Amino acid sequence: MRNLIGIAALALVTACQQAPTELKVDGAWVRVPAVAGNPGAAYFTLHGGSEKANLVAVSAKFAVRAEIHESMKHDMANMPEMNMASGAMMMQPVKDVVIQPGDTVTFEPGGKHVMLFDVSTSLTPGRKAPLTLSFADGKKVEIEAIIVGAGDPAPR
Numbered sequence: 001m002r003n004l005i006g007i008a009a010l011a012l013v014t015a016c017q018q019a020p021t022e023l024k025v026d027g028a029w030v031r032v033p034a035v036a037g038n039p040g041a042a043y044f045t046l047h048g049g050s051e052k053a054n055l056v057a058v059s060a061k062f063a064v065r066a067e068i069h070e071s072m073k074h075d076m077a078n079m080p081e082m083n084m085a086s087g088a089m090m091m092q093p094v095k096d097v098v099i100q101p102g103d104t105v106t107f108e109p110g111g112k113h114v115m116l117f118d119v120s121t122s123l124t125p126g127r128k129a130p131l132t133l134s135f136a137d138g139k140k141v142e143i144e145a146i147i148v149g150a151g152d153p154a155p156r
């Protein structure tokens with residue numbers, strides 16, 4: 001009898017360990033533009049679950065359009081005419097972002113980010129606003145992003 005209980009307990013532990021974990025998103029924040037009409041940006045961290053995920057779009061009710069971008073840190077040496085002194089950050093849209101199982105993918109200034117176009121002027125720094133992340137399998141994840149003023153430091 002004792003053995004049976006032991007086996008049952010073991011089966012339960014195994015079942016727990018094999019339960020699939022869901023992808024999670026945290027640390028979301030939105031930088032409002034310094035000048036009305038300029039784009040804002042959204043950042044967050046994706047924590048991969050047990051299955052590979054593919055982020056294909058991000059949207060926000062407070063922006064007319066949103067694009068996933070990646071800042072380009074490479075090739076600068078080969079393009080002296082595109083120097084950093086101009087203050088213009090070089091970036092390009094990316095079609096999708098793959099999150100491997102158990103992997104962490106961070107959207108942050110200078111790296112991957114979501115560019116928000118035609119941002120509502122009613123966003124108040126310190127408050128929160130929702131972002132919707134859409135994945136290739138049809139899954140949508142809604143997260144609350146902290147709104148950060150144009151000149152304020154990142155919230156982490």
Ligand SMILES: [Cu+2]
Pocket residue numbers: 069070091113114115
């Ligand atoms: Cu951008």
